[in-house]
Amino acid sequence: MTDVQVAGERAVLEAMVDRQRAEVRALLEDLTEAEARERLVPSLTTVLGLVKHATFVERVWFHSRVAGVPRAQVGLPDTVEESFVLDDGDTIASVRAAHLAACERSREIAAEHDLDEEFPWHAGPVSLRYVHAHLVAELARHAGHGDILVEQLRARRR
Template structure:
């Protein structure tokens, strides 16, 4: 199986962890796919009042992964992992953000997240979250929900961008 293959269909009878990780992986691919075939201008195009753009969604996904794995699970600070304190700031695109640079950062971040998570069992607690302790299982379930929601937003934006 390659890094870019969908995994949920191959884990129909897998363990709970295999299934959760497969759905996380598949949603990560959906987030990356938002940028497929878009120009730099299209990836940055704002069609809604918020900062939500295809490139912004992928950049926000970097933030989300770092919050849950690098900060909440591994106990590193937001400053240490290079993310803003406020979630709304994670949508802000810098001049140097490109389709390829943000894609590469997301792939690096999710590889690091997988490495961090590998050291924990599903019932192990993430002790460094503002909500208080929560399990790795909860993080996976939440990440599936959040990535799927943002992928849906991105699908609508892509459809509008490519139709114009």
């Protein structure tokens, strides 16, 4: 097996996206259901909401944009803000499972396309390469947001 640090472009991109996906899911480790839902900032951002939003991101970029399935058919909310909203039935286990399933489907979809293949976006066409790079940046940003929230929640336990 080739070491990812010296692998080909596609393997590196896919590994970097997968690492950020795992970082986002890891935010939920060792949190109670109440902690995962707690709002520490004025926005709708919670740790559980960040992971739910990451599922939305997977579905927007891969399930809808790359696979060409209309947003409504994928079950996406109309706005980004709505992707952070938690339902009564959302739990750490259910949100984690939905994220894992979305990521698996995203990998399947990506495997069917070349990095240079282009897909429509409101700012103009984007390549699959761009989609991977965008996800690395977006998920890393959200993992960082989550790290700060988790640090605040854990500090309260002391």
